[in-house]
Amino acid sequence: MALERWFRRKRPTRGDDDASPAGLWLKCSGCHAQIYRKDLAANLYVCPECAHHERMPVDARVEMLADEGSFERWSGAVEPVDALGFVDTEPYRERLTSVQQRSQRPDAIVTGAATLHGIPVALAVMDFSFLGGSMGSVVGEEIARAAERAADEGRALISVSASGGARMQEGALSLMQMAKTTVALEALSERRLPFVSVLSDPTTGGVTASFATLGDLVVAEPGALICFAGPRVIQQTIKQDLPEGFQRSEFLLRKGMLDDVIPRSELKARIAAFTRLLLAGIGTAGVVPAALPEAASTEPDDVAEEPDEAIGHDEDEEAAVRAPAV
Amino acid sequence: MPLPFEKSIDELEARIRDMRSFAQEQDVDLSGEISALEQRLVTLTRDTFANLSRWQRVQVARAPGRPTALDYLTRVVDDFTELHGDRTMGDDTALVGGLARLGDTGVVVLAQQKGRDTKENIHRNFGMAHPSGYRKAMRLFDLADKFNLPVVTLIDTPGAYPGIAAEEQGQAWVIAASIQRMSRLRVPAVSVVIGEGGSGGALAIGVANRVFILEHAIYSVISPESCAAIRWRDAAEAPSAAEALKLTAYDLLEQGVVDEVIEEPIGGAHKDPGAAIETVRVTIERAFAELRSRAPDDLIRERRERFRRMGRFLDAA
Numbered sequence: 001m002a003l004e005r006w007f008r009r010k011r012p013t014r015g016d017d018d019a020s021p022a023g024l025w026l027k028c029s030g031c032h033a034q035i036y037r038k039d040l041a042a043n044l045y046v047c048p049e050c051a052h053h054e055r056m057p058v059d060a061r062v063e064m065l066a067d068e069g070s071f072e073r074w075s076g077a078v079e080p081v082d083a084l085g086f087v088d089t090e091p092y093r094e095r096l097t098s099v100q101q102r103s104q105r106p107d108a109i110v111t112g113a114a115t116l117h118g119i120p121v122a123l124a125v126m127d128f129s130f131l132g133g134s135m136g137s138v139v140g141e142e143i144a145r146a147a148e149r150a151a152d153e154g155r156a157l158i159s160v161s162a163s164g165g166a167r168m169q170e171g172a173l174s175l176m177q178m179a180k181t182t183v184a185l186e187a188l189s190e191r192r193l194p195f196v197s198v199l200s201d202p203t204t205g206g207v208t209a210s211f212a213t214l215g216d217l218v219v220a221e222p223g224a225l226i227c228f229a230g231p232r233v234i235q236q237t238i239k240q241d242l243p244e245g246f247q248r249s250e251f252l253l254r255k256g257m258l259d260d261v262i263p264r265s266e267l268k269a270r271i272a273a274f275t276r277l278l279l280a281g282i283g284t285a286g287v288v289p290a291a292l293p294e295a296a297s298t299e300p301d302d303v304a305e306e307p308d309e310a311i312g313h314d315e316d317e318e319a320a321v322r323a324p325a326v
Numbered sequence: 327m328p329l330p331f332e333k334s335i336d337e338l339e340a341r342i343r344d345m346r347s348f349a350q351e352q353d354v355d356l357s358g359e360i361s362a363l364e365q366r367l368v369t370l371t372r373d374t375f376a377n378l379s380r381w382q383r384v385q386v387a388r389a390p391g392r393p394t395a396l397d398y399l400t401r402v403v404d405d406f407t408e409l410h411g412d413r414t415m416g417d418d419t420a421l422v423g424g425l426a427r428l429g430d431t432g433v434v435v436l437a438q439q440k441g442r443d444t445k446e447n448i449h450r451n452f453g454m455a456h457p458s459g460y461r462k463a464m465r466l467f468d469l470a471d472k473f474n475l476p477v478v479t480l481i482d483t484p485g486a487y488p489g490i491a492a493e494e495q496g497q498a499w500v501i502a503a504s505i506q507r508m509s510r511l512r513v514p515a516v517s518v519v520i521g522e523g524g525s526g527g528a529l530a531i532g533v534a535n536r537v538f539i540l541e542h543a544i545y546s547v548i549s550p551e552s553c554a555a556i557r558w559r560d561a562a563e564a565p566s567a568a569e570a571l572k573l574t575a576y577d578l579l580e581q582g583v584v585d586e587v588i589e590e591p592i593g594g595a596h597k598d599p600g601a602a603i604e605t606v607r608v609t610i611e612r613a614f615a616e617l618r619s620r621a622p623d624d625l626i627r628e629r630r631e632r633f634r635r636m637g638r639f640l641d642a643a
Contacts, residue, residue: 076642083581083638084572088557137637144634166525166547168557171571172583175547176636178526179533182505183630206547208498209486209526214506228498228526229488233552237488247493257496 028052030223044264053221053264055201058110058127061160065123065268066114074122074146075111080138084171092169095131103130107138108163111146113155117272119279122150124159128202132164135207139167140177143211144184147195151187156194156275161212165205178210185214194278196271199226199249199258217259217274220249221267226257329385331374335593338367371593375542381565383574384550386542387521391596393603395422395437395480398520401600402607403428403435403478412461415495420451420483421459421531423466428478429611431618434470436463436531437480440521453522454487460500460530464507476614477508477515479531484549486527501530508533509633514617514625516610519543519575519584520595535629536613537583539575540602541590545583546573582636 026035030052040047044064045054056064062071086092100106108130114123124146126133135143143159150157166174188195197215199208201224209228212218220226227247235242245251249261262270328336342363349356378386386392399406403426410417423436438455441447470477486497508515508531517534523545539545548556553571554563572578575587588609595602617625 079640079642081638081640084570086570088566088570137639140637141639168548168553168571170638171547171573171581172523172545172578173581173637175525175529175545176583176633178502178529179505179509179633180636182502182533183509183633185506186509186630205498206526209501209530210505211502213496213499213502226498227493228486228501229493233488234490234493238490240490242490246490255494255496257499 029054046264051222051263053201053223055128055162056264057129058105058125061125062110062112062114062123064264065116065125065158065160065271067116067118070115071112071123072114073110073112074149075109075142076106078138078141078145079106080136080170082169083137083173084169086169086171088169095169099130103127105130107136107142108133109139109142111142113149113153116158116268116275119272119275120153120155121275122146122153122155122157124157126160126162126207128162128164131167133162133207134164134167134169134174135177135181135210136167136170136174137177139163140174140180143181147181147184147211148187151191151193154191154193156196156279157185157188158196158198158271158275159212159215160198160200161203161207162200163203163205163207163212165207175206178206181211182214185211194275196274198262198267198271200224202226204228204230213257216278218257219260219262219270220252220258221264222249222261224249226252327390329382329389331378331382332593335367335371335374338363338370342367368592371597375593378542379565379569380572380574380577381550381568383542384544384564384568386594386596387544389594389596390442392521393595393599394442395439395482395520397599398480398518398603398606399426399435399437401603402610403433406435409466410462412458413465414458414461416456416458418451418455418459418462419449420453420487421455421463423462425475426478428476428614431614432473432475433478434466434475435478435480436466438483438528438531440482451487453483454485454524455483455527456487456489456492457495457497457500460486460504463504463531464500467504467507467511471512474513476513476618477511477534478610479515479517479534481517481519481523481528481532481545482521482543483524483527484522485524486530498526501526504530505533509629510626511629512622512626514614514620515629516613516617518588518606518610519545520606524549533629533633535617535625535632536585538586538588538606538609538613539578539584540588540595540606541575542594543575544573545575545578546571581638 024037026037028035028047030047031050033049045056082093108127111124124143147157195215196217197212199220203212203226252258253261345356345360406424406426408424422439426433426435438453439450440453441450515534516536517532519539521543550564550568551561553567555561578584579587588605591598591601
């Protein structure tokens with residue numbers, strides 16, 4: 001299920017290795033163009049040459065989605081433990097410690113409250129650079145808590161997945177996080193609060209097969225690998241070449257698995273528009289938006305005006321994203 | 327064919343058989359010798375199985391001759407009638423569903439079926455369901471709710487099938503949906519892991535009020551072979567991976583993943599299928615006796631809480 005190794009091998013020389021001295025220029029993993037690192041960050045980690053969507057650091061992702069200054073972190077209170085005493089070529093405990101030190105995070109997820117074009121939301125953003133974004137007890141717990149707290153506070157839940165699947169170093173406990181995150185979403189459903197799930201590259205295994213595909217809306221970024229079993233596993237099983245574009249966002253859109261494929265630059269505006277519409281059902285308009293702050297007025301034409309507003313807002317966001325903290 | 331560590335057990339059994347037929351043919355009384363050997367056999371089998379490594383348990387869980395789901399169904403429930411099809415695109419042969427009677431109530435049954443021989447294994451896709459199987463499961467969950475029929479699931483799969491069609495048809499989506507649908511059942515649900523509980527493909531029909539596991543069955547996030555290939559970069563390290571994954575029945579009990587371990591006959595379920603099946607029947611009946619009077623809302627709440635609790639971490643707050 002976890003496909004860390006496969007991704008590691010394919011991983012281009014780019015991305016979140018801030019410590020690397022050669023980090024000024026990066027090679028696009030789509031068109032191989034040399035890109036100045038700051039230009040890539042300013043462009044939301046989308047290649048200016050070919051529009052290839054690189055993996056995005058978590059903090060930049062949060063900055064991109066949250067209205068400026070609105071993000072309030074929830075995650076961090078729970079820390080992973082090595083429940084099984086798992087040792088492969090290196091003890092899990094040591095792997096954890098070293099990646100925690102590098103990322104300054106207890107585990108592969110950041111959650112928190114924010115507003116998104118004025119809409120109160122909870123954000124849950126997975127960190128692929130932390131053990132392949134794998135879901136163990138802590139990731140599962142943070143997602144569950146975020147869903148429950150969002151329900152309590154009348155917020156929509158927006159998740160951004162990037163994960164190799166369940167974390168095998170936590171064995172069946174990781175597997176159970178699939179059920180745990182799923183049942184935690186019920187709190188949102190009961191309050192009719194939207195859950196928009198964004199699948200980014202890559203979303204695989206136990207994450208795809210649990211909360212990430214249970215969004216009221218499930219959308220993906222362009223070109224993202226999204227699957228249950230990874231391409232290598234399938235190739236080994238069937239011993240045939242895989243079709244062009246197999247398990248990529250656009251392929252899955254054609255197969256009917258996604259609501260839409262949305263370029264990163266439009267993501268925030270589209271999520272906001274979706275969420276407002278989901279909250280604007282007959283008879284609910286006066287109820288749920290009571291939880292919204294004044295900025296999100298419940299006047300009917302608010303929805304119609306949204307797209308323009310959003311685009312203007314996004315330009316500001318891009319500027320803010322130029323110096324991501326990760 | 328005996329498993330590697332069963333060789334001496336097998337040899338002893340053969341000797342007892344030979345001695346019996348010799349005694350019969352020659353009409354001599356060897357009952358003393360035979361009963362001594364039988365005593366030794368019991369001790370040897372018990373010791374061997376008490377000290378199995380995790381990898382050896384994986385082999386028992388997958389052993390040829392181990393009772394399959396349909397073997398259980400014929401004796402655990404009465405009047406099993408298979409219901410076919412997912413009403414959308416096909417009928418998955420790896421995930422069998424149907425109606426049956428358990429005591430005085432009707433039940434909906436879902437069972438992952440491996441083959442008992444090569445031919446059946448191919449027919450059953452080695453117990454690996456396609457999305458169609460999980461769609462069938464979900465429509466049968468609907469049926470169960472509508473007619474207030476408790477649900478029994480028997481889990482025995484290497485995993486959901488990893489293939490092109492399976493992915494195109496949304497394997498991940500249906501597993502997630504099946505987990506969610508089962509968690510919402512308004513009727514009691516009991517699951518028994520009878521062999522291999524292979525990852526998400528197993529969990530998809532494992533979101534029950536009570537989850538049991540047979541003593542020599544396993545339940546894991548990934549197969550030891552795949553885990554070894556990824557973490558050790560060498561599939562031959564599967565025995566190490568099995569140790570690391572802590573995937574045996576008693577490991578899972580300790581982790582709180584299962585509620586109870588169902589003991590198997592000495593030497594494993596494949597040595598005495600009838601006895602194993604009977605124990606499973608008694609266990610399921612007992613669970614339903616306990617659950618049958620619960621209100622639907624309580625069943626849902628308890629099931630949710632059961633899975634909400636899963637996991638180990640440090641809570642600084």
